[in-house]
Amino acid sequence: MYEFAVTPATTQIRRRGVEIAEVAAASLAAELELERGDRIVRVNGRAVRDYLDFRFQTSGEAELTFDVVKHTGEEWEVELERGEGEDFGITFEQIVPRQCANDCLFCFCKGNPEDARPALRVRDEDVRLSFLYGNYTTLTSITEEEMRRVIEQRMSPQYVSVHATDLDVRAHLLGVDKKRADISAKLERMMDAGIEIHAQVVLCPNINDGAILERTIRDLAARHPQIISCAVVPLGLTKYNTDSRLTRVTPEWCQSVIRQITPLQKELRARLGTTFAFLGDEIYLRAGRPVPSRKHYGDYPQIEDGIGMVRSFYNEFEQLRRQLHRRPPQNVRRVNGTILTGELFAPILRNLIGSLNEQFGTKLHVAGIENRYFGADITVAGLLTGSDLLAARDQIEGDFAILPSAAVKSDEPVMLDGMNLSDMERRLSIPLHAWDLSTFVNSKLQGKISANP
Helix, strand or coil: CCCCCECCCCCCCCCCCEEEEEECCCCHHHHCCCCCCCEEEEECCEECCCHHHHHHHHCCCCEEEEEEECCCCCEEEEEEECCCCCCCCEEECCECCCECCCCCCCCHHHHCCCCCCHHHHCCECCHHHHHHHCCCECCCCCCHHHHHHHHHCCCCCEEEECCCCCHHHHHHHHCCCHHHHCCHHHHHHHHHCCCCEEEEEEECCCCCCHHHHHHHHHHHHCCCCCEEEEEEEECCCCCCCCCCCCCCCCHHHHHHHHHHHHHHHHHHHHHHCCCCEEECHHHHHHHCCCCCCHHHHCCCCCHHHCCCHHHHHHHHHHHHHHHHHHCCCCCHHHCEEEEEEECCCHHHHHHHHHHHHHHHCCEEEEEEECCCCCCCCCCCHHHCCHHHHHHCHHHCCCCCEEEEHHHECCCCCEECCCCEHHHHHHHHCCCEEEECHHHHHHHHHCCCCCCCC
């Protein structure tokens, strides 16, 4: 299998090829005597820079020649024939992201405390990660080599932080000159080559909102369907970002954004068949307004950017509740614990869990946790930290606690402030699970695992 992940940037000399991190037993790679630490530097004579090159150059090829530098320093030439669909059984090294050269006014990295995990200070600007994971890039410093690679290897879609089509405003937001801020030719080149684009606007009060925002949306919508969608998400300011040029987001401002953009969304739906410009869930929640319907979001093109997550949760919750109704859990009345979430989502979750308690007799509590680590303006669940949870221990009731899986590192049980879940569990003296909704229902309510995580 292939695996690919992001690591913090390090200062190192770039080596040729891509390093093998693991070889599966009895796999094709094992038969070829490839080992951990070996580097594949060429495939059929073409240089390999990373996992994506390897995947692209081996795709559809039955007869292959690998130039390999062994971990011992030996150089091998490996010839092989691969059956259709046969997997190499290789896990590759993690990639070091290309770094951002902008000085964005609103960059969240500027809002991290000094003791934040080093990974939180990585400002990536990498079209590979945009293709693989939906990471946004600004395209201000994309090289000709990277551009050719996006087109040749069909790295589509690309996720592009536009923020404003007014060049003066975009240059101001990115901290670059107008020449670098102008990416119109780059976007045209990608779209002409069939590369699809998802756009993003980080909306900063009194800078790129109002008329600037409407112009940006209309300019981008004019290139639909090559530009598939546009996410409009609010500025997030931590207590450490005190730049006087930035204005904090308020409920009143969120209400005004909704009033402005809702008619434009209706217009675009009628003309393009899609809402196209989607407001972040946080805007609706801060405004005290209900999130739009399922139909509004279509196929949820920007859900990873926090758009449509609440609606999707509503739908998932209703589906799981019907599932529980068809197959009532045994001993469900003995389920007594606390679900932890951010302050913004807590009222919604509290209502839903309350209905579950009424229907099944569970004793589940919802605790909206204040974000003390980043500051009170940061209210989303995914940015909660271990220290926030420990500070709110008096809100935890029952026999266990559940925190959102989004608040935990994907490949190890660590939160944003570096606190380990097992250490937190000991300090809280209660089992602590990092689960999403479906895992919670299938595990705890259906009684498929023990109380311990």
